[in-house]
Amino acid sequence: MSWRAVTIGGYLVVALAGLVLAVLARRPASRVERLPIVLSRIMRTRGGRVAVLAAWAWLGLHYFAR
Known part of the structure; x- marks a missing residue:
């Protein structure tokens, strides 16, 4: 695995975490x-x-x- 693939994977993980937090924040009675x-x-x-x-x-x- 190259460093480029690791970097892209890291950015994808951060983007996915942001998306999950955004969805959780929009739920009713959410603590986020x-x-x-x-x-x-x-x-x-x-x-x-x-x-x-x-x-x-x-x-x-x-x-x-x-």
């Missing part, structure tokens, strides 16, 4: 919060805003700058 609610709670603090900004900067540098 939806993504907008989680992001709004993170953005309430200065540290959370800095973390979100750093994540967007990292994402833009590694994926969108090519």
Whole structure:
């Protein structure tokens, strides 16, 4: 198995986990919060805003700058 296949498999696992969480969050009486609610709670603090900004900067540098 090549490193490329391992990397693609890892991304697929992360995407599948996100999909599962999104489906679980939409169920009635679910204890899993939806993504907008989680992001709004993170953005309430200065540290959370800095973390979100750093994540967007990292994402833009590694994926969108090519």
